[in-house]
Amino acid sequence: MLKCFGLSQSPAVDVDLFNSFISYGVLQKIKKMSDADLAYSSSFTVDSMKVIAESVGIGSLGDDAAKELADDVTYRLKVIVQDAMKFMHHSKRQKLSITDIDHALKVKNIEAQYGFIQPDSLPFRFASGGGRELHFIEEKEIDLSEILSAPPPKIPLDVSLRAHWLSVDGVQPTVPENPPPLSKESQKLESVDPITKLSKPATKDAVGKPVCGKAARLKASESVHVKQLATHELSVEQQLYYKEITEACVGSDEGRRAEALQSLACDPGLHEMLPRMCTFISEGVKVNVVQNNLALLIYLMRMVKAILDNQSLYLEKYLHEMIPSVSTCIVSRQLCVRPEVDNHWALRDFAARLMAQICKTFNTSTNNLQTRVTRLFAKALQCPSQTNNESGPSMVASMKESEKTPLASLYGAVQGLAELGPEVVKVFILPRVRWLGERVEGALSGIGGADRLAAGNLKHQLLKVLAPVVRQLRQPPDLPDDYKREYGYLGPSLQQMVSKQRTSPTGGSGGGAVAVVACTPPLLPAPAPAAAPAAHAKAVESVASRNVVITASPTPQSPAPSTPPPQKFVIVASQQKPQQTQPASGAGHIVVHTSQPTIVRSQNVQSMVVTSGPAGAQQPQKMVVVGVHPSHQGLQASSSVTGVSQAPVSVLAKSVFARSGSGPQPQPPPELDDLSHLA
Amino acid sequence: MGDKSTPLLAVLQLLRKYDLKGTEEILRKEANLGDAEYENLDLPEVELASILTAHHTESDPYSYEFAYDSLKKFVENSLDIYKYELSTFLYPVFVHMYLILILYDHNEHAKKFMEKFGPEQEDYYQEDLKRLAVVENKDQIKGNELAEVYNTNKFQVQLSRDASTQLKRYLHEQKSSPVIINIINNHIQIDIHDGPGRTQAQVKATVGGLLGEASRNDNRSKVFYGLLKEPDIQVLPAPIEDEDEADETPDKPKKKKAKKDNIFMKKPKSDPNAPPNDRIPLPELKETDKIEKGKALREASKRVQLGPDSLPSICFYTLLNSGQTAVCADICDDSTLLAVGFNNSSIKVWTLTTVRLRGMKSAEKLQDIDREAGDVLVRMMEEKDRDTCRTLFGHSGPVYKVAFDPFKTMLLSCSEDSTVRLWSLQCWTCLVVYRGHVWPVWDVRWSPYGYYFASGGHDHTARLWATDHHQPLRIFAGHHSDVDCIQFHPNSNYIATGSSDRTVRLWDCLTGTQVRIMTGHKSTPFALAFSACGRWLASGAGNGEIVVWDMSTGLPTATLPPMHSAPVHALAFSRDGTILSSGALDSTIKLWDFSLISDESSSEESGMTNVTQKEEKFLLRSFATKNSPIKNLHFTRRNLLLAVGSYEGSS
Incomplete structure (x- = not known):
């Protein structure tokens, strides 16, 4: 078909030469077609002809011959690629593949080019030297013995069929199979510049089309279905979902938790609930750090991990809530009730990994996230x-041993x-x-x-x-x-x-x-160690069952029994509990179970932190008072702290931290690890 | 043939063509030409034209640029009422000037000419220009498909009488440069119509074909676009309905009765546009087919009425792990089976219900079966088969289309290996290989009544087949490029084809003639769908636009805006004809308000095209998938939309 090949010596060389043209040229053409520019003429240069001729052993190709060849080869290749496009279209693809070229050759009665099967496009390499510029495809030498000795490649998975609802009565359900209702980009755009949301529908519809009255009507009818990003109201379903998810995440059922975390990590339509989720986590961490509730902290960190893993969420807006929570779980001085026994180290490791993930994902030159996080740790x-x-x-004053x-x-x-x-x-x-x-x-x-x-x-x-x-x-x-x-x-x-x-x-x-x-180790809350003698634990209950532990237990291994054992009391109080008559100001009623002198101060808040014990003692006794919702009446001290574990109520427990406005306290509460001393 | 005598021969051939015997005789004597040479007078048209025009000023390459420029100025300066019609001249003149320049070896000038004026041609011609610009010297013109098409066919241009007078006057003034006159004489067919010049929108609606617009005469013949009467409907549904009613609560059957009556009320009223039922012979319904029909009717009575306020639910079938290998898909009429054709020549059939895919028993076992038994059809199937998916092997190239027959006993497939294959869905083997197409077959479709099927391919033809003939019954030739898509009319009397020459044509199965040629697509149509009533044809094109055609006039009713950003490869009308759904490679499904489209066009019933500009209002909703280009769309009998796509990874 290429009559100009009469120039070369033997037909065998012809074929070789042509093969080279195909392999070099076709790929080059593919690149050009994708540019979609208006250039009508792009052609092979005489130089490339000469180089290709050299590569197949024709040393001296005359200029005229090269010119003829270049023109003809350009023409033939363009025709072949144009034909190949047809095969691409009918294969319902938008990317030309090598098989398309093969089929186009077959239609032209030319033998297909075998051995050029390549799943992806080959990158063109560029080299220059000796006044020549070369674009070429790198051909790697393959060791046959290596291929032969290698284990056989995995059998590709068989094609399978899966059905889902793309639309139910004209509304697209937000299931993982469907794309997220709002892409990450638009979430970002709206968080950065909320005004764009107002102007966006107009610009979107007006692309290339004059906006007319009828189009506006359509827009109005369509906009009903566009989900608002920054809604402040959640639908009933979303509220239920939120409740279910948060309960499952901090609940005691590990199976349900796994499901909930899976949902958090995969669900594409979470962005509306994201602010609430983040608040839930950050408040939960604050409360549970004070309570030293290791298990709950671990659960919350796993929630953070799941949310970070969700690809469809734009999290930048909520980092200010996430990062303090995570860093608290890394550097807090105490995360569990019995630091000697509980494996709070695993939590620190896990949270540190989360922090690294956050830094890696969200660090930009403007927020300097990694620098700030590094500085925070370095200060410690x-x-x-x-x-x-x-x-x-103030820190100088407190710099005692x-x-x-x-x-x-x-x-x-x-x-x-x-x-x-x-x-x-x-x-x-x-x-x-x-x-x-x-x-x-x-x-x-x-x-x-x-x-x-x-x-x-x-x-x-x-x-x-x-x-x-x-x-x-x-x-x-x-x-x-x-x-x-x-x-x-x-x-x-x-x-x-x-x-x-x-x-x-x-x-x-x-x-x-x-x-x-x-x-x-895998991050699961460590159950209460079986070795701990019951004598030391007054009311030990499983940490995993998220009951508050009231205990005054020195570690069994403690070598110095003479020191006063650290005692810890968690007092759960309810506002309306008439039968309990602990003297306290305000409405808060507090029950204290302690044998030691205790100072209880209660402001008109629902909770407070109290330290007691002889001044200067090495191990101050700690008491945490957590207020619960009034509806939880008649709680016993040993009963579970529902306020912490259940989502809606945990927010109420926020006032644990109202230390600055809650009047004078004898000492700054030592449990408050908000990292202010580090920052 | 000597160089010297070639022009003489050309002149002789011309004289013969115009039947000027006397002159021919004298010239022959004078030139001393032998009889042998004279007998062999058969110069190709291209060469003839080139030789005969060589003695004019055509040899001056600069005159072309000047002439084109002057024509352009004339068009620009003419009155608005003529402007748009006249502007359709520019492209064919440009193309032929380019070809003539190359013919006279002014290759450099041709290149410059292309670079100078090429970009200012209409957008939809750019693709062609790219293909044409490949031709850079005389030798290449001959083998080039596109250049041949331009040289051997006349470009159609429609002008109003006034505009053509204007043009004539202009050409008269330009006597010194006959270039344009020659081109118009040789390569352009002017179709003059009475009445005022058309507006920009009207012109724009119909231009875009490879060879210009369809002429009015092409679309004169009557098309019976109505539906056939269903004779069997009265007979069958009654017992089935009864059985249905038995299950229902007593108050419901009344309603149903009324509904059913409605269906029957419509049918007996004979449609003036419907063809006689025996216009083409249709296959006799078999007993099983009748059961199937009855089922279909029963289902249809439970159909959901769709409209802009009640949109269909869409069930999406995603092919996982298919990568880029899945090419086409089809769902059978009762929505129980899904077939997918693959790149690697195989076809897979899935069941979409709990009914397993069973094969037929072996011949020995079949002999033992009592043929009189009522459940013979059940008994002859193998009981052990519990497959949900079966694979059919046989093709030796990518399978470009699979199609279930209306009674889901057979499957057709067409492939790059230029064959069409008929498969049995009972034996799960290939029954017939239909050879006839020379090159890859792009599309194959069943007649809605079975038995007949049509195929179209790379060889520029569409063919009508019957399952029991190994040769095509009709060959529809006329397209100037590949026949990319094909569709049977619901009454089975016509076949619509879409081609890379950017025309959609309608062919009569009875006579084999072309009855409609529809231009207006700006890109290759890849999908066709007839509305349920048979009057409208929707076609989806490579640039994402969708055009709705009126079969009664052959004119575009509406050009839906190119909301799709990639080729539309799937179109489906809802069973009640109120919603048009389109699926494209950009992984979205869009729903269009078709009742609005058809209402609007019938309310403005007039001879002229009524192109709707405010097309935005037609779009009802758009649904995106996660990177799963849509391969097929199908409305179930109850108007649930099923879509098939293959997931191509997240990226």
């Missing part, structure tokens, strides 16, 4: 001297930084390792059981995080003395770890953070 790691300089006078950043918070901060990557570890943790070592050393040699455990964990975590970084930083001779000099107390252990990693080729090749992630 400040040495006392530095903290003094930077924080306000006992008021230092607790070890658990340090652990959280280290974990949070580690999740952000090895570079962050290098810059922010490594310089503080000496001071951290001192803290660990102090705590390990100290008396507090909880502290010892925390210090152990912190040390373990530090080593794990630092070892890969240090391994990268330092040259092989790892001398214990050098490490000791440089890293202080942790030096020798670090040296051991590093040298161990150096010897094992596979271990620790990646960043430290990765290793941490891998070893984190």
Whole structure:
């Protein structure tokens, strides 16, 4: 068909040459067709003809011959591609594929080009040199033996059929199979610039069409069905959904919770409920941190995770609620009732990973999210001297030994930084390792059981995080003395770890953070340890069953029984409880179960935090008073705190934090981990 | 043939063509031409024209640019009432000037000419211009499909009498440059109509065809677009209805009776537009077919009335894991089976109900069955088969269309391998391979009464077949490009075809002639659908536009705006004809208010085209899927819309 090929020596070469044209040219043409520009003439240059001729062994192709060839080949290829478009259309595709070219060749009675099957388009590479510019397709050499020895590729899944309702009586249901009612872009647009919503329908309909009266009528009829993004009212169904989801997420039924989380992670139509969900989470975290309710905190963090995983939500607007909640769960000084027993470390790890995910997803150059989060964690790691300089006078006053950043918070901060990557570890943790070592050393040699455990964990975590970084930083001779000099107390252990990693080729090749992630246990609330003797737990109930635990239990392993055991009381009060006559001002009635002197102050709020015990005691007794909705009458102290677990009521429990306006208190409540001391 | 004698031969051929025997004789003697050469006078039209015109000023490439410019100015400066009609001249003149320039080896000038004036041609011609611009020298003209079409056919232009007078006057003034006159004489057919010049909108509605507009004479013949009388309807439904009524509560049957009567009231009133029932022979209904018909009627009486306020529910069938391999889909009339044709030559049939797909028993076992038994049809099926999906192999190329017959016992498929295959849905094997098309077959459709089917393909023809003939009964030739889509008229007497030459044509199955040629599409139509009443034809095109045609006049009734951003490949009318649904590759389904479209056109009953500009009001609703291009749309007998698409991944 190409008569110009008479120029070359043998018919065999002709075929070769043509094959090359097809493989080179066709792909080039595909690129051009997709540009859809108005260029009527794009053609092969004489140079490309020469290069292609060289590639098939014709060294000296004359200029005239090359010109003839270039013209003819351009023509033939264009015709073939035009024919191929027909096959593309009839295959109901919008992207030209190589099989289309093959079919077009077949129609022209030319043998198809075998062996060019490629699922995606091949990228064109560019090279220049010797005054020539070349566009070419990279051809990789394939080792046949490798293919032969490789396990056979997976059999592709069989085609299957699935039915769903695209529309029910003209309204599209928001099921996962349907696209989200509002795309992420429009959610973003509306959150950034709500005015666009008013003008948008007009512009959308007016594209290329004059707006007329009838069109306006249509718009009016259509706009009824456009769901408003920023509705402040939820439909009854949505309210039910919200109630169901929040109850299931913090409820005791693990199966239901999994379903609820799955729904949160996949459902495309959640954006209307998002503000409420975020408030639910942030309020829930505030309340449960105060109550040290580990299980609920874990559930709430899993909700955060599910919402983050939902692809159809535009979350930027709600980060200001999410980030404080998550960071609270990372660095709060106490997250559980018995820090010695409960695995609050897993929660910190999980939340740290969430934080890293948030940073990765939402960090932009304008919000500087990662920088701010990093700074927050880094401040927690400040040495006392530095903290003094930077924080306000109130902090200076409270800089006593006992008021230092607790070890658990340090652990959280280290974990949070580690999740952000090895570079962050290098810059922010490594310089503080000496001071951290001192803290660990102090705590390990100290008396507090909880502290010892925390210090152990912190040390373990530090080593794990630092070892890969240090391994990268330092040259092989790892001398214990050098490490000791440089890293202080942790030096020798670090040296051991590093040298161990150096010897094992596979271990620790990646960043430290990765290793941490891998070893984190599945995040389920740890049931109350069976080993804890009942004698110590006055009214132990399963944490998982979200009952409030009233207990005054020293850890069984505590080495120093002489210290007064930390006691914790959670008092649940109801506003209308006439039979209880605890002296208190205002309407709040409070029941206190304690054998120790207790100061109870109650303002006209529904809840309060009370600390009691001898001044200067190392372990102040804590009492949390949570107000519940008036309808929950006759609650016993040991009954479950419905106000926390049930969604609508939890919002009422907000007043736990009304500390600033609620009159003078003897001491700042030590439980309030709102990170204000860190920021 | 010597170089010198070629022009002489051409002249001789011309003389013969115009039957000027005397002159021919003298010239022959004078030129001393041998008889052998004289006998072989058969120069192709292109060459003849090129030789004969070579002695004019055509050899001057600059005159073309000048002449076109001058024509353009003339059109621009003419009065508004002529302007739009005259502007349709520009494109054919431009095309032929380009071809002539190339014919005379002014390749560079041709290229420049294309670059200068090409972009200012109408949008819908750009695709053609791109294809034409590929031709860059004389040799390429011959093999090129498009250039051949332009050279061998006349471009149709419609002018009012006044406009043509204007044009004549202009051409008269331009005597010095005969270029345009030559082109108009040789390549353009002017169709003069009385009455005022058409407006811009009117012109725009019908232009766009590869070879211009349809001439008025093409659409003169009468088309029986009415529906056939249903003779069997009276006989059958009664017992079935009774059985139905037995189940119902006593007050309901009364209602039903009334409804049923309504259906019958309409039918006996003979439609003046309906063809006689025996115009083409229709197959006798078999006993099973009658049962099926009865079922259909019963279902139809439970149909939901649709309208702008009561939109249909849409059930969407998504093909998962199909990637880009699924090509086409069809759902059988009673909505129980779904067939999908694949890229890899296979066809899969799914059942959409709980009824499993059973095969027939083997021949030995069939012999044992008592043929007189009432349930013989049930007994002959294999009981062990419990498949929900069956695969049919046989084609050797992508399957471009599958179609269930009205009684869901057979399936037709057409493929790139240029064959049409008939499959049995009882044996699950191929029954017949229909060969006849030379190149890929793009579309195949059953007659609504079964037995007949039609196919159209890359060989520019559409063919009418009967299942028991291995050769086509009719070959409909006339399209200038691929026949991309085909559809039977509900009364089975006509076939509509859509082609890449951007025309939709209607063919009479009885005579094999073309009875309607409809221009106005600006892009290739890919989907056709007749309304339930048979008067309207909707066609969806590659640029997302949908045009509704009136079969009685062959004129576009409404051009729906291109709301779809990708080719429309599926169209379906609701069973009561009030809603038109369209599905496109942009993964959306749109619902159009068809009762409004048809009302509007009948209220403005007049000879002229009534193009509705405010088309926005026709669009009722649009439903998007998650990246699942729509392959097929189907209204069930109760007016539930079923759609099929293949999910192509999130991106």
